[in-house]
Amino acid sequence: MARDDAVHGTPTRRAFAKYGGTVALGGLLAGCTGGDGAESDSSDGDTTGNGSADGGSADASEESQSEDDAAASYTASIAPMGEVTFESPPETVFTRLTHHADMAFALGRGDGITAMHAPDYYDGLWNQYVERLPGVSLDWSGLYSSWEPDKEKLYELDSDIHLADPAWVTQVEGWDRSDVDEIATNVSPWFGNSLSDRHQEPADEWAHGYEYYGLWEQFERVAEAFDERARYEALAAVHEDLLSTIEDRLPPESERPTAVMIAAADIESIYAYTLSNPGFLTSHTRPLGPRDAFEGSVESGTVVDFETILEADPDVILYLGGMEPGTDMAGRRTAFEEDAVSSEITAVQNDRIHPQGARYQGPILNLFQLEMTAKQLYPDAFGAWPRYESGPYPEIPASEQLFDRQRVADVINGDL
Known part of the structure; x- marks a missing residue:
């Protein structure tokens, strides 16, 4: 059933959702099976000519198709949406934050x-x-930037699923509950959770039943939404x-180093982030247990200066964004030195300022960041991390790799 983009009142053909009692499931299902009022009246009441016989045949065919569709549909559940029913696995994916984009990528939906x-x-x-995953490619350049999404743009994109948290989207100016319900009804469901990042409090209208998930717990639920259980289990095993x-x-x-995580576009504004607080933002540091x-x-998110960092005197400084191609990691080290x-900080004197990627990580980035952070914090236990200045993730000798790149690549490419 094609949707006229100029008409915002027609339910999506791909999926229908029910969450918070705001979406009428029955009406959506009727709309997706071709049942508007005029057609129903015609098929049920036409007794002229041979219409009765034709109508009966059509009814039987439509009933059979409806049963087939129902048999093919499946459900997945995540807070705050609750249970969502899908008629078929989503192919096109709207995301807002990169933990969701990485999840879609991991499930073979990166394109x-x-x-x-x-x-x-x-x-x-x-x-x-991705450079270190054989046979895997990724191209997100030029996509619509969705930090402050425009509702009309979501109609235009016509994505099969909105892998984003509606409780967060309604914090954006110009959005409220009715807007996210409209998109769920007319385009496709929301299915995402972002306030688990650091266990943020949702607005009152979303507070009832809101749940927090670990990164891989959420990934499992997202995999269910894409009907990709096998891919999830393969990556979860890694x-x-x-x-x-x-x-x-x-x-x-007692033998672990002290560490801080910072981010800075320039040395004048340095933001400090905690390493072990609840939430998926620390899913690559919390398992490694460095001392704060x-x-x-x-x-987390406090602006600090060199004096504050020297007072803490960390053994290791983890530098967020240091792996981004435009970051001058050598120049950042020089500024400290x-x-x-700052030249008096132990981490600076021992050349232990190391790059990091992103806190809003999905499963693929999490695997790499667990490995790199383990080496940055504990080189004696996990093998030394190379002194990175630029370029892709360093080539680690096979004997010192902490996870199987080829296996991850195969899963992303669907070779299970």
Whole structure:
């Protein structure tokens, strides 16, 4: 059933959703099976000529098709939407944040992404890692930038699924609950969770039943929405093996280094981030258990200066965005080394300022970031991390790799 983009009152053909009691499931199902009022009246009441016989045959055919569609449909569930029913696996995917874009990519839908936040920036960053996955490619450049999405643009994109959190979207100016319900009804469902990033409080209208998920817990639910259980299980097995390797080699807490994570577009504005707080933003540092050099005195996202970092005196500095192609990692190190204050920091003196990728990571980036952070924090246990300045993710000797690149590549490409 084709939808006229100029008419916003026709339900999507691809999927229908029910969450929070706002979407009429019966009406959506009727719309998707061709049942508007005029057609129903004609087929039920036409007794002229041979219309009765033809109508009966058509009714039987439509009933059979409806039964086939119902048999092919499946459901998936995630907060805050609740249960969502899909008529077929989504192919085109609207995203807003990169943890969702990475999930779609992991499930073989990387080419189907229609929108994401800062697409050119994250295309460059993700490709630094994808370079190490044989036979895998990714191109997000030039996509619609969806940080502040325009509702009319969502109609135009006509995506099969909106892999984004409606509780977060309604925080954007110009959006409210009625707007997200409209898109769910007329285009396709929302299916995403973002407030699990650091366990943010949802607005009151979304608070009832809102749940927080770990990164891989959410990925499992997203995989169910795409009917890609096998892909999820294959990648989850790689992740579990990686975590087991980390747990087996992790030194006692008393022998672990102190660390801080920072981000800075320039040295004048340095943002500090915590390493072990709840939420999927720390899913690559929390399992490694480094000691917080700030000892809890600095909240995530706080602006700090060199004096504050020197007072904490970390053994390791993790530099967010350092893997992005446009970042001058060598220049960032030099800025620390040449300043009278920051040059006294232990991490600077021992050449332990290391690049990081992104906190809004999905499963693929998480595997790489667990490996790289393990090497940055514990080189004796996991093998040394190369002194990175530019270029793609370094080539790690096969004997020192902590997960199987070829296996991950095969899963993304559908070779299970």
